[in-house]
Amino acid sequence: xxxxxxxxxxxxxxxxxxxxxxxxxxxxxxxxxxxxxxxxxxxxxxxxxxxxxxxxxxxxxxxxxxxxxxxxxxxxxxxxxxxxxxxxxxxxxxxxxxxx
Amino acid sequence: xxxxxxxxxxxxxxxxxxxxxxxxxxxxxxxxxxxxxxxxxxxxxxxxxxxxxxxxxxxxxxxxxxxxxxxxxxxxxxxxxxxxxxxxxxxxxxxxxxxxxxxxxxxxxxxxxxxxxxxxxxxxxxxxxxxxxxxxxxxxxxxxxxxxxxxxxxxxxxxxxxxxxxxxxxxxxxxxxxxxxxxxxxxxxxxxxxxxxxxxxxxxxxxxxxxxxxxxxxxxxxxxxxxxxxxxxxxxxxxxxxxxxxxxxxxxxxxxxxxxxxxxxxxxxxxxxxxxxxxxxxxxxxxxxxxxxxxxxxxxxxxxxxxxxxxxxxxxxxxxxxxxxxxxxxxxxxxxxxxxxxxxxxxxxxxxxxxxxxxxxxxxxxxxxxxxxxxxxxxxxxxxxxxxxxxxxxxxxxxxxxxxxxxxxxxxxxxxxxxxxxxxxxxxxxxxxxxxxxxxxxxxxxxxxxxxxxxxxxxxxxxxxxxxxxxxxxxxxxxxxxxxxxxxxxxxxxxxxxxxxxxxxxxxxxxxxxxxxxxxxxxxxxxxxxxxxxxxxxxxxxxxxxxxxxxx
Numbered sequence: 066x067x068x069x070x071x072x073x074x075x076x077x078x079x080x081x082x083x084x085x086x087x088x089x090x091x092x093x094x095x096x097x098x099x100x101x102x103x104x105x106x107x108x109x110x111x112x113x114x115x116x117x118x119x120x121x122x123x124x125x126x127x128x129x130x131x132x133x134x135x136x137x138x139x140x141x142x143x144x145x146x147x148x149x150x151x152x153x154x155x156x157x158x159x160x161x162x163x164x165x
Numbered sequence: 166x167x168x169x170x171x172x173x174x175x176x177x178x179x180x181x182x183x184x185x186x187x188x189x190x191x192x193x194x195x196x197x198x199x200x201x202x203x204x205x206x207x208x209x210x211x212x213x214x215x216x217x218x219x220x221x222x223x224x225x226x227x228x229x230x231x232x233x234x235x236x237x238x239x240x241x242x243x244x245x246x247x248x249x250x251x252x253x254x255x256x257x258x259x260x261x262x263x264x265x266x267x268x269x270x271x272x273x274x275x276x277x278x279x280x281x282x283x284x285x286x287x288x289x290x291x292x293x294x295x296x297x298x299x300x301x302x303x304x305x306x307x308x309x310x311x312x313x314x315x316x317x318x319x320x321x322x323x324x325x326x327x328x329x330x331x332x333x334x335x336x337x338x339x340x341x342x343x344x345x346x347x348x349x350x351x352x353x354x355x356x357x358x359x360x361x362x363x364x365x366x367x368x369x370x371x372x373x374x375x376x377x378x379x380x381x382x383x384x385x386x387x388x389x390x391x392x393x394x395x396x397x398x399x400x401x402x403x404x405x406x407x408x409x410x411x412x413x414x415x416x417x418x419x420x421x422x423x424x425x426x427x428x429x430x431x432x433x434x435x436x437x438x439x440x441x442x443x444x445x446x447x448x449x450x451x452x453x454x455x456x457x458x459x460x461x462x463x464x465x466x467x468x469x470x471x472x473x474x475x476x477x478x479x480x481x482x483x484x485x486x487x488x489x490x491x492x493x494x495x496x497x498x499x500x501x502x503x504x505x506x507x508x509x510x511x512x513x514x515x516x517x518x519x520x521x522x523x524x525x526x527x528x529x530x531x532x533x534x535x536x537x538x539x540x541x542x543x544x545x546x547x548x549x550x551x552x553x554x555x556x557x558x559x560x561x562x563x564x565x566x567x568x569x570x571x572x573x574x575x576x577x578x579x580x581x582x583x584x585x586x587x588x589x590x591x592x593x594x595x596x597x598x599x600x601x602x603x604x605x606x607x608x609x610x611x612x613x614x615x616x617x618x619x620x621x622x623x624x625x626x627x628x629x630x631x632x633x634x635x636x637x638x639x640x641x642x643x644x645x646x647x648x649x650x651x652x653x654x655x656x657x658x659x660x661x662x663x664x665x666x667x668x669x670x671x672x673x674x675x676x677x678x679x680x681x682x683x684x685x686x687x688x689x690x691x692x693x694x695x696x697x698x699x700x701x702x703x704x705x706x707x708x709x710x711x712x713x714x715x716x717x
Contacts, residue, residue: 087192088262089217127194130212148644149591150583154214159512159584159594161215161260162245 070133071146078139080107081118082154083132091154092129094118100129104155109141166227166535167312167457169277176320177274180281184208185267192264207287209280210266213587219261220283221273225293225311225335226254226538230525233536235276237521243269248521250506250514252578252629253332254292254538255283259585281319286327288318288398293335294342295539298460299501299547301493304356307337309455310363310390313446317391324398328405329413331398332370339658344540346378346660347371347632349415350397352390361387367397367427368419371626375662376416379424381431388445395444396435400427461533461548466498470551483558485607486569491554498551502532504544504561505568505576509601512594513579514542523564531557541578543571574616574683575601578629582622582639583646589622591639591646596620596672600637603676604683613683616697619654632656634698635679636663648675650713652682652706655698666710678713685712 073079081094085102092100096108098121110118115134122132136145143151169177187204190196196204205211209220221236228236236256240248243265244258251257261269273279282289291311298306314333318324324331336343337354345351351366362384369378385393401415404422419427477484492501504524507513516524524544528536531553537545549557561567570576577600580586582593597620604610619633623640630636636651647669654663670678683697685708690700701709 084212084216086194086198087264089212089215091215125194126197127192130198146644149641149646150214153583153592157215157584158592162247162517 071136073134073136073145075112075115078109078111078137078144079115079134080109080137080141081115081122081132082107082135082151083122083129086127086130089130093135093155094122094132104143105141107137107141109137109139166229166308167224167454173277174274177277177279177281180208180279181267181270181274184270188263188267203285205263206284207281208266208270209283210263211284211587213259213585214583214589215585216260217263217266218585219258219266219269219280220251221256221258221278221280222283222290223255223278223538224315225291225297225308226295226540227308228536228538229276230529230534230536232276232278233521233525233528235272235278237518237525239269239272240521241518247515247517249512249581250516250538250542250544252540252542252627253283253290254295254540255290256538257581259581284330286329286331287325288321288327288331288333291315291318291333291335292343292348292540294338295537295543295545296342296492296501296547297337297537298458299492299494299499300338300342301495302339303337303495305337305354305361306455306458306460307335307354308458309451310352310354310387311335312454312457313391313451314394317394324402327398327402328407329410329415331401331415333394341656341658341660342539344629344632344656344660345369346658347375347629347656348378350394351378355384357384363387363390363393365393365397367431368416368424369660370414370416371629371631372414373411373624373626374414374417375626375631376420377660377662378416379419379427381424381428387451388448389439389443391444391446392438393431393435396431396438399434400430404430460496461535463496463499463533463548463550465496466550466552468497470498470554473551473554476555482562482567482569482607483555485611486558486567487554489569489573489611490571494548496548499548500551500554502546502549502554502557503539503571504546504566505570506543506566507570507576507601508565508568509575509605510598511565513577513597516544520564520566523560523566527557527560541572541576543576569607570610572615572617573610574604574613574618575610576617577601578617578619578633580621580628582620582628586622586627588625589639590624590641591622591648592672593620593622593628593637593639596637596639596646596648596675599672599676600679603680612693613687614693614696616683617655618679629656630654631662632660633663634701635682637675638665640669642669646672648672650675650678652709652713653698653701664706666706667714681712681715682709685709
């Protein structure tokens with residue numbers, strides 16, 4: 066990634082994101098614990114719950130690769146220092162070929 | 166072209182089988198990502214912004230039609246219908262699922278291709294002049310030497326874990342089309358008193374600390390070149406920094422030691438090598454490799470083609486294309502054709518599966534089965550009869566490959582940028598396409614003449630922004646993309662690094678700024694034949710800087 070991932074305060078709203086191990090597609094953790102390829106469906110976590118979600122994600126090696134915290138607003142919009150990069154992951158601006 | 170022998174075939178087959186097992190263990194969770202990452206990188210697999218990316222080696226940029234068709238098949242069946250040709254003369258697929266990669270590698274092995282040493286801290290694909298074997302100005306065909314270096318460096322046990330990646334480029338022409346002076350090692354093949362040898366440059370590179378390579382030895386005889394490369398690599402392997410990846414490239418070692426001391430160490434190592442375990446390349450082995458690169462049997466033809474001239478007279482667009490995209494061939498009546506992968510509005514360097522199939526067909530029908538990838542991210546048909554150009558152009562044009570812009574302002578080298586890359590700070594492709602639009606009029610572009618714009622989305626400089634006549638470097642300023650403009654770089658035999666001339670520009674301001682610089686050039690050039698870079702060097706950067714930042 067472009068820079069060291071920022072450390073987020075416990076109270077900062079955050080999502081857990083990573084890549085699907087089998088396909089490499091960007092994925093986000095939903096509130097129900099499942100993974101989605103649609104950033105608009107991500108779950109927002111704070112405090113101990115967020116830490117627990119990330120710890121659990123780190124144990125799902127066969128499902129998700131390199132999960133990490135991503136800063137979001139309370140209503141799930143991308144926020145913080147990595148906004149540009151995370152926005153590109155969530156909403157690419159290229160069509161990426163005919164099948165995109 | 167080179168054909169695999171039993172050892173090549175076995176090495177590649179064994180590597181595919183080994184990686185298949187590693188992938189299976191990763192997918193089951195038996196291997197963690199931390200454990201798997203160095204293994205996947207050794208097989209050209211990156212994890213990028215949106216997906217895995219598979220980089221496939223195209224040794225010295227040469228492809229057969231059969232290989233290109235296989236790449237098209239992979240694009241269609243495992244990617245999203247396209248591939249991206251790179252500045253290392255390789256190809257990348259951006260959407261291949263990890264679970265499919267062993268199968269893809271098997272399909273590649275069937276056509277004598279692989280992804281070995283396309284990543285990691287090893288010796289990468291050796292690049293060369295994309296007109297090799299066809300160019301009028303080469304002293305020998307450099308591909309045979311690239312192949313010898315490939316065989317020497319592939320799985321070389323001593324150089325599998327270098328301090329950092331290592332890139333070698335070879336040219337055999339006075340006009341350097343392989344950018345050898347911005348490589349870790351740049352080799353210029355020369356002939357002296359009937360002996361072929363190598364002028365050796367070391368320590369060039371781009372990235373965050375760009376350097377022009379130092380001339381380390383003006384002439385190493387061909388029989389001794391592998392020993393000399395061993396000496397270069399050993400000094401680097403021993404003293405190159407491993408404590409800081411940003412200071413680990415050989416350019417930093419050469420810079421920190423000083424050229425004289427670095428050369429002394431290499432010469433000392435070389436002398437020891439020659440005394441203790443010298444490897445003189447046997448003439449018959451060199452001849453055997455050269456035999457793979459025998460030129461095609463081109464029937465002699467008149468230097469002037471009546472069919473070509475008639476077609477040019479009938480079609481101004483075709484005439485313009487012939488003025489831009491052809492390169493003189495050593496055999497009269499033939500030419501080398503650049504198939505531009507820089508049509509207006511498309512990601513530079515990308516080709517669709519159908520475009521790849523078309524180029525493979527054209528290579529078979531008109532090009533003696535030979536296709537090249539240039540480091541400028543275009544495809545080349547190196548041997549085409551002048552008589553056949555109208556048919557070739559017609560087919561290319563119908564497939565969206567008829568852009569007449571080789572080495573012109575819309576023929577930009579562009580990295581994937583933040584649209585794809587996990588390292589990037591800013592997008593490269595959209596800003597390049599916005600600049601392209603300003604110069605979309607073919608007559609205007611032709612009037613501007615040769616002008617290289619290179620675009621990178623971060624300081625790692627995969628888009629070669631340091632050596633563009635105009636370089637564009639994307640940076641992230643508090644979440645907003647800005648672009649620094651560099652002027653005066655060049656990658657040829659007069660290699661120079663561009664200089665950042667002022668504060669970064671917002672993306673939307675870049676096209677107009679480039680336009681002002683180009684218009685300033687047009688008013689200042691002594692004649693239309695004075696190239697942009699020559700005018701810039703004559704007048705200095707300051708005057709151009711004023712044009713760049715003039716109020717819009």
